[in-house]
Amino acid sequence: MDKKPTTLVILNGKGAGNEALREAIFTLRKEGYPIEVRVTWEHGDGERYVAEAVKHQVETVIAGGGDGTINEIATALAGHEAHQRPVLGIIPLGTANDFATSAGIPQEMENALRLAMVGKATAIDLANVNHTHYFINMATGGFGTRITTETPARLKSALGGVSYFIHGLMRMDTLKADSCELRGPDFSWQGDALVIGIGNGRQAGGGQRLCPFALINDGKLDLSIVTAKEIVPTLLNSMIGGDDDNPNIIRASLPWLEITTPHEMTFNLDGEPLSGTSFRIEVIPKALSCRLPPSCELLA
Template sequence: MEQQSLTMVILNGKGAGNDVLRAAIGTLRQEGFPIEVRVTWEHGDGERYLNEAIERGAATVVAGGGDGTINEIASALAKRPPSHRPVLGVLPLGTANDFATSAGIPEEMEPALRLAIVGKAVDIDLARVNHDHYFINMATGGFGTRITTETPEKLKSALGGVSYIIHGLMRMDTLKADRCEINGPDFAWQGDALVIGIGNGRQAGGGQRLCPSALINDGKLELSIVTSQELLPTLLHSITRDDENPNIEAASLPWLTIHAPHPMTFNLDGEPLSGTDFRIEVIPNALSCRLPPSCALLA
């Protein structure tokens, strides 16, 4: 059997005790795949382990966790020159796993790990915000961001992605729009936005398909602006249907700018970023990622 290249699995600390994953790693090691595991404990660990993986000559780095963990590893990869950039694999171990779900990555550990190691690598886009922040899946602003950042950990652990919707229903009294101005190539909008979704992927917040047409290799970002005061029907529409929603302004853009008179917070794959001015641009073919052959996010 030919010598297989090293795979480094970088696990979020919350997933380190997953016995099913441990068994899956054991199975693939027995098949001859050299796999090493590192567990993150504090901010910066992901990038440090990625640097170690590159020094060790790893062909693949697998991000094991939720959207935040995938974001951390993808962001670190984007900062490396292409010649020193391993392929990204994804193990869905988070609460919502919005990116993995949209991409069709298996929920079961062994098929997901096998895909991450031997699946076909494809080039995908990444989004960059204000020159040094990134997201692989989606940036959300407005009421949706407040809900995803405020949802209690215990509720997320008990109910998974549905917890965001339940917590949102509990907080409808705090509903408040953000006044802002959004511009891009042949696009200009200003007004009050309840929710803003900027999608490289299609869903956020535990299954809300804010950008149902987004593709991760088309050189574009999908913009969705929820303008209706009827937020609940609008969000239920986005969860259950893919047809055009009259309460959503939509556009497909390679870049856009957002200006607000008061600070806004955007959630970049789970990482909050606040300010009054944002420039968000797509970086085509920024990473190589192992995805299912029938991945719906690929053009």
């Protein structure tokens, strides 16, 4: 019998005690799949574990956690040469799991693990910000970013993704637009933006479909700018899958985008905040291989 390739599962420490995942790993090990497990505890662990996987020629590295964990592992993988780089697998263990939800990753642990280990590997894009940071799902700025970074951890634990929306309603008194200028190939816009979404994936903030047409293998990023004062109806429509042709939302699809602001603005890159007054965001086509469902809506 041919020896099965080794898989390295990297778990965010918060999800390390998931009993369903533990049972799924035991089940697949009994079937002959070599699976190693590592748990992150502090900043830099993910990068170190990915380097270990590359050194030992592991075929698949699985990110077990939320969007931040997936981004951390994807960023670490992107730092290695293509011929050395393991395939990325995903197990959703976070609060919102926006990228995994958009991609159609199973919520049931054994199904997610099997897909992550033996599913078809597909080349996907990654996004680079200011040549120093990456995101695999979405960069968000404006009111939405302030809400996701301020939402209490206890509220997220209790209510999951909807906690961002509830906290947003509680903080409507802080609602204000950010003055900014955006430009890209054949695109230019200047004005006051309530929310900006730059999507490789389609949703962020616990289910807000800011970029409902984004694809992760088309070599482009989808831009959505919410300019309306009526942000509550806009967010409600996005939560329940409402009209995607909202006249208060400006959309574009671009390989790169530059953003300048007169005052410091913060973008949330899959959970990692990045502040500044100037941002250059560009797509890196086919940067990684990722195991995704055959019916994944994010694939062109």
